[in-house]
Amino acid sequence: MMDNTTNPVQTMAEMTQNGVSPEVLFWVGCAGSFDDRSKKITKAFVELLQRANVSFAVLGPEESCTGDPAKRAGNEFLFQMQASTNIEVLNGYQVKKIVTACPHCFNTLKNEYPQLGGQYEVLHHTQFLHQLIEEGRLNIESKTEYKGKKITFHDPCYLGRANKEYEAPRALIKKLSAELVEMKSCKEKGLCCGAGGAQMFKDAEKGDKEINIERTEQALDTNPEIIAAGCPFCNTMLHDGVTNKGKESKVAVLDIAQLLAQTESL
Amino acid sequence: MYLSSILFAVVFFVAIGMFTRNIRRIIRNINLGRKTDRSDQKSKRWKHMTRVALGQSKMVVLPIAGLLHIIVYIGFIVINIELLEIVLDGFLGTHRVLSPYLGGTYDVLIATFEIFALLVILAVSVFWLRRNTMKIRRFWKPEMKRWPKKDADYILYIELVLMFLFLTMNASDYWLQQHPEGQSYYTQAGSFPVSSWITPFFDGMSYASVVSIERTAWWLHILGILAFLNYLYYSKHLHILLAFPNTFYANLNPLGRFSHSEAVANEVKLMMDPSADPYAPPTVESEPLHFGVSDVNDLNRVQLMNAYSCTECGRCSDVCPANQTGKKLSPRKIMMDTRDRLEQVGKQLNRGLEMDNNTLLDNYISREELWACTTCNACVEACPISIDPLSIIMDMRQYLVLEQSSAPTELNAMMTNIENNGAPWPFNQQDRLNWSKE
Structure with a gap:
């Protein structure tokens, strides 16, 4: 199982402070952060990232809902407010590559953020894990x-x-x-x-x-x-x-x- | 012959004139919608139209219906080549005017038309049986009662009658070609692999009666085609024309990218910019009167063209998770309602009447339908001609939320949570990393 004491999950803020820029940002998402079943998915994915020695960070308290459920519910206004705030944070850290275990976050970050000034390479965790295996980084x-x-x-x-x-x-x-x-x-x-x-x-x-x-x-x-x-x-x-x-x-x-x-x- | 040419010209031009008027009405009605820019990616658009409309790539996802449809579709195109000769004969008072120029090719062409006519008769018969005797769910949904049901059957009947007339015309022609009296006018032309089976029925009849059968069939066939052309406007059959522009102007973005609102973006920019002057006059010229869609003129032109293009096949509703589980929502009904409402608005314009107080929202599409959608895109994926019912549902939800603040209570709670603590549930944003310590 994951060993938090020796290998804690670092935030973008902590990494930036140490002058490190991670290979990829892991966008945890609201379900992955708060929902009990989904937290198990988050932990499993982190374990795999660590096993593959991927340098990654999370946003932690700086992460906020992508706005997906607001947009699909018809609240374009709230969606764009969320997106603008998130894009400001992501661009502030000069994030280039994002991986997430939630297809809703994945879709919104990948397809709906570019029009609002957020251009990132966005991968679903199954795509990223598949790449890691193909590259021989994860066995x-x-x-x-x-x-x-x-x-x-x-x-x-x-x-x-x-x-x-x-x-x-x-x-x-x-x-x-x-x-x-x-x-x-x-x-x-x-x-x-x-x-x-x-x-x-x-x-x-x-x-x-x-x-x-x-x-x-x-x-x-x-x-x-x-x-x-x-x-x-x-x-x-x-x-x-x-x-x-x-x-x-x-x-x-x-x-x-x-x-x-x-x-x-x- | 002189008189019949005049008669033909009159009928032909009246029919074409009426058809042109219908097309103009459709274009005028579509232009009631908002402009949307789909002038990008020209080559990708041509390819998409070629593959999806011309190549019928999505029809064959359901193999039986797809194959039958391709038969009728190719038959329609092929037999329409013969229409050129029929129209020329009509104007010139000639008979099979192209035969001397084409020689052996003419025989091959006529034979091909006949074989396709037979195949179309078979395919259309199976279509009728599928629609009327088999319990195929999508043909029996609530929105398929009354006119939509009749319309579907009428189209099949018209196609059957036209094919029978075509074959009767050829069969009697073939009989007359062999008759000693007919050889001056009914020149030996064409090869009749199908209609020659009908020819023996004329044996024993007088030359004059077979001539009148031939003439009647010829006239009814062309009159039927001209009438069918004018029926299109009132029918779901309009797809035979609109499938092409509809696929050309289709949304080519990933299906997950929902439409972006520039109007909202400007508002948000103002709100987030501390130096913005809140009293400054709006810089964007065509500021919308409201957000989202409550009536057809709020929809964009592609969405309105979608409504005219819909053939009511119901593949969308068949795959819709809400519809499958007995909810009111049916993506096909969304398209049918949009067309009905647009036609209603159009009729009032035609007659110069004052507009009624109805709107697409509530008078045609209920809120219950709109809120049942899971935005799964199954309907969009299933449509054989790239119609997008989901975009209409989303735009109407936007109106409900941004203009009327009338989302279901639970959704309002979800949105309040996002506003207050950045998550759809009431958890503190500062606790977002707690999972790593558990």
Whole structure:
């Protein structure tokens, strides 16, 4: 596990003070900072970054919501206020490269900040981890626990359709020598978990089913041992779905970073 | 022959005139929307249109419907080549005027048209069966009642009738070509692999009656085509024309990049700039009257063209997570409502009437529909001609929040949290690094 005493996570402020400029800024996001399930994803990802000896920093108390849920809820004003504040901080530190484990932050930073003066190379953590493995900086050796295990991957809308990244997370699952099984709706046709567009923060409109239940049923139809996710919101929605179906002791919902962190490095 | 040429010219020009008037109305209505600049990336736009509209790349995502559609689409284009000759014959009082110039090629062409006519008949029949006898969900949604349902069937009937008329015309022609009396006028031309099967039905009839059958079929066929041309404006079938500009002017940005508001950007700049003069006159000329969209004239022109281009196929609503789980939202209905409202506004303009007090918001699209969207982009991805219902939903949400402050209570709480402590939940921004110490 992560050892905070010997290898603390440093903030941009601390690094700058020491005259160091990190390779990459890890944008933790609100879920990754505060939500209990998502904090595990954050820690798993940090563990992998440290294992790969990546020099990284976080913004810590200087980080603020990207404004994604405000924009999707229709509050362009609040979104732009958040974006302007964040861009001022990021540009102040001359940040060039950002990695984040949240596809909503990823999409907003990558696609909606440039028009407001924030130009960065932005990567989703599955893309970054895939690069690290390809470059030989991160070694993944799957313990036998994943061998032949059925894992299905749920495409986050803001990573998949919104940014056409379907392969990086799948390539990582294949590295675990697990059996990747696809759901009825996947990739371009992937079904939303129900949390996007600020739905995470409100009850659904009247209907005959919750979206996360529909999606969880599609996932369970593949008889997986693990449902892999790449987004803290999807993770929560699918976990709730699995619990609702009484399958939480049989089927785990885990972020890809969590799957990789449980492997042993060579 | 002289009289029929005059008659043909009159009918033809009236039909074209009416069609032109319809097209002008569509252009005028689309221009009621806000300007939007899509003049960039010309070569990428041509490629996108070629691939998606001309090449039907997204149609084949559903293989059965896609294949049938491609048959009807190619059939439509190919058989329209024959239309050139029919129109020339109509004006000149000639018969198969192109045949002497094309020789053997003419036979090949006519044979090709006939084979496609048969394929179109088969494909359209399957379309009808799919729509009327099979429980394909997207054809039975609430918005597909009344006119939209009838419209879909009418198009199939018209196409069937036109193909039968075309084949009857050829079949009787072929019979007359072989008749001793007909050889002066009905020159030996064309090859009729399909309609020659119909020809034997005329055996035993008099020369004069077969001539009248041939003439009737010829006239009904061209009249039918001209009528169909004028039907387009009232129909979802307009996509056969608008699919092309619609894909050309499509949004080519990553689907996750939602539209940027320059008007809001200016406001924010003013707020964040300590030296800004709050009383200075606005520098941007076309300052909008309000933020977001409440009616069709707040939408941009591409969004309005989207509405006219929609064929109501329902692929968008079929993949919509909200629609799949029984919510009111249907992206197809968003497009249909937009077109209905735009037409309503257009009609009032045509008649010089005072505008009604209705708006797209509330009178056509309810708030419940707008708030059910997860912004997942499945509808945008699924549309075979690059229509973007999501952008309309987002622009209307913007109106609700920025102009009416009427977001659902929980969303207001979320936004207050972001404003106060930089997160959608009520946690202290100073605690953002606590996870690293836990």
